[in-house]
Amino acid sequence: MNILLVEDEKSLGESILNYLEKSGYHCEWVENFTQGSEKTWAYEYDCVVVDITLPDGNGLDLIEGLKKIKSKSGIIIISAKNAIEDRIRGLDIGADDYITKPFDLSELNARIKAIIRRRNFDAQNEIVFNEIRVSPYDRTVSVNDQSISLTRKEFDLLIFFISNQNRVVTKESIAEHLWGDNMDMADSYDFIYSHLKNLRKKIQEKGGNDYVETVYGIGYKFTKT
Amino acid sequence: MKLLDIANRYYLVVLILVFSIGSLAAYSVLKGIINHEFNEKLFAEKEQLIFELNNYENLQKTYYLNIGDVIDIREVETNPMVSSLLIDTTMYDQYEKKELPFRQLTFSEEIKGKYYVITISKSLLPNLDLIQGVSEIMIGIALLLMVSLGFLNRWIFKKLWKPFYQIIDQLQRFKISQPIPLDIEPSDVDEFNKLSAVLDEMITKNIKDYKTLREYTDNTSHEIQTPLAIIKNKAEILMQEDLTESQMMEVSKIYEASTRLARLKEGLSLLSKIENNQYIASEAINLKQYLEKRLESFEELIELKQITLTTTFHSEPTVHWHNDLAYMLITNLLSNAIKHNIQEGYILIILNQNSLLIRNSGKEPLISTDQLFERFKRSSNLRESTGLGLSIVKRITTQYNMKIDYQYSQDKKEHTIELNWDHSE
Numbered sequence: 001m002n003i004l005l006v007e008d009e010k011s012l013g014e015s016i017l018n019y020l021e022k023s024g025y026h027c028e029w030v031e032n033f034t035q036g037s038e039k040t041w042a043y044e045y046d047c048v049v050v051d052i053t054l055p056d057g058n059g060l061d062l063i064e065g066l067k068k069i070k071s072k073s074g075i076i077i078i079s080a081k082n083a084i085e086d087r088i089r090g091l092d093i094g095a096d097d098y099i100t101k102p103f104d105l106s107e108l109n110a111r112i113k114a115i116i117r118r119r120n121f122d123a124q125n126e127i128v129f130n131e132i133r134v135s136p137y138d139r140t141v142s143v144n145d146q147s148i149s150l151t152r153k154e155f156d157l158l159i160f161f162i163s164n165q166n167r168v169v170t171k172e173s174i175a176e177h178l179w180g181d182n183m184d185m186a187d188s189y190d191f192i193y194s195h196l197k198n199l200r201k202k203i204q205e206k207g208g209n210d211y212v213e214t215v216y217g218i219g220y221k222f223t224k225t
Numbered sequence: 226m227k228l229l230d231i232a233n234r235y236y237l238v239v240l241i242l243v244f245s246i247g248s249l250a251a252y253s254v255l256k257g258i259i260n261h262e263f264n265e266k267l268f269a270e271k272e273q274l275i276f277e278l279n280n281y282e283n284l285q286k287t288y289y290l291n292i293g294d295v296i297d298i299r300e301v302e303t304n305p306m307v308s309s310l311l312i313d314t315t316m317y318d319q320y321e322k323k324e325l326p327f328r329q330l331t332f333s334e335e336i337k338g339k340y341y342v343i344t345i346s347k348s349l350l351p352n353l354d355l356i357q358g359v360s361e362i363m364i365g366i367a368l369l370l371m372v373s374l375g376f377l378n379r380w381i382f383k384k385l386w387k388p389f390y391q392i393i394d395q396l397q398r399f400k401i402s403q404p405i406p407l408d409i410e411p412s413d414v415d416e417f418n419k420l421s422a423v424l425d426e427m428i429t430k431n432i433k434d435y436k437t438l439r440e441y442t443d444n445t446s447h448e449i450q451t452p453l454a455i456i457k458n459k460a461e462i463l464m465q466e467d468l469t470e471s472q473m474m475e476v477s478k479i480y481e482a483s484t485r486l487a488r489l490k491e492g493l494s495l496l497s498k499i500e501n502n503q504y505i506a507s508e509a510i511n512l513k514q515y516l517e518k519r520l521e522s523f524e525e526l527i528e529l530k531q532i533t534l535t536t537t538f539h540s541e542p543t544v545h546w547h548n549d550l551a552y553m554l555i556t557n558l559l560s561n562a563i564k565h566n567i568q569e570g571y572i573l574i575i576l577n578q579n580s581l582l583i584r585n586s587g588k589e590p591l592i593s594t595d596q597l598f599e600r601f602k603r604s605s606n607l608r609e610s611t612g613l614g615l616s617i618v619k620r621i622t623t624q625y626n627m628k629i630d631y632q633y634s635q636d637k638k639e640h641t642i643e644l645n646w647d648h649s650e
Contacts, residue, residue, distance in 0.1 A: 015458035080450035102454035105461045168464040218477040
């Protein structure tokens, strides 16, 4: 999987690159509009992650360029502005998603994964994680070939974990992933815990392993052991 | 009190004062003149009478004396030596058929060798009538003057102070977030021209300052995003390393703080966006359906706290709000009702044509109710709370001219928040 990152802020670029490469992507990083355009003309990426404000141009123009050459790449916009007009325009010209700074790397990762899955649409396409098989399209899950029924939140949680496997994911990022703005609540963490408890129970009932490791005070880690 | 009313009040007081003094003075002067004239007449009659008595046999023939004057002539033995004596008295008047005031002149005289005491009584009635007439005219003029002065004053005020009221009117409608320069017609009054010039200058400067501040806030808020993202993501990267537990805790605190800061910034920039009227467009929203949809997203949280939710929709009002603001308003109110609720508590929602009431069980707020809508005033020590939720709610209600009331009932331990909007809006 090839990903192109266009981000002019060095420290931020480093972190994203680091996280994505550890997630098993082949990731290229350029720091400006010109280089970004050149790269997109030369190669077809599975996903392009673009910052809107670049020193020598606008990320939105880069997306328009991609659309002009009928690129099949998935596109995620990174923006420092949570401006609705920018978001609408970005999605209008063909971006797949929009993420506002500051974001969680785990969230960005999950979104890239989701876009790539959608791009490579295939009914047979399943996410296999040891004995767990997830079909993102019909939203079904089976453990040891026995299907289990999960609630929407449990399903989203499982996908989020699998997308960020072997990574520490914070409670905050889970809460934001599952509830978005509504997570400004004291009990959202209890709530994650309650969903997680159900998820674990349902997987273990069918003889699955418990892959979720609690990282005290921070969050969880879904580890393929 | 209005300037005009105050001025009128002074005018009235002064006018009444001047007129009462003036009337009294005029009355006494008039009375003096008339009295004097009257007495002169009596003395003239006395002389005439004496002349007639001395020269004519028969008094009846004379018609020189005034009709209505009563002449009493008494013959006395010795000279009484009465010099002229004036007294005021009342006598029965044949014509008016009642007691009327008279003035009498009594004197003694020797006529053809005999002594007489003669009294001439003269009715004071014409005299009184005259004074009364004059007084009535005075009062009439006073009233007329007062009324016409009042109208004149009003007219002058309207004309003269027009620029002033224009300025006030424009200042009242002035909003720094949507500045319209003052448009005031030049006046003949130098003071008003000066006032409008000074105001114009002040406003222009304020608009400039406000713009600068706004740009500064926008830029700051924008520029903060990137470093914040770096801190947050670096912390995330660090978390993936093989750290000791205590190191992990430190990193997690950095991460948490950056998350909190991000949320705070988000809230503040939202507030400033609302204040800058960046949410102008509105759409028709069916509040009942909207509430139901929002409540759905809170379902799980309500369940988790085992809260009993009761909704009563008396009506299905349509409001015209900006979609984002509606979302913020309703989400904040609902999430507050859950956040500050107790385990196994309750939430009651009542929707009417013009109002929305949300009542929930909960602990007593730590701050007084009137501070609740201020920025950074938190009613609890919840770490996740930015203290901006209710300020945002307040801002949105102000934008849409809604009334918001908050109450806490000590005995029932319940919070009630009520929104009122104008139906015609």
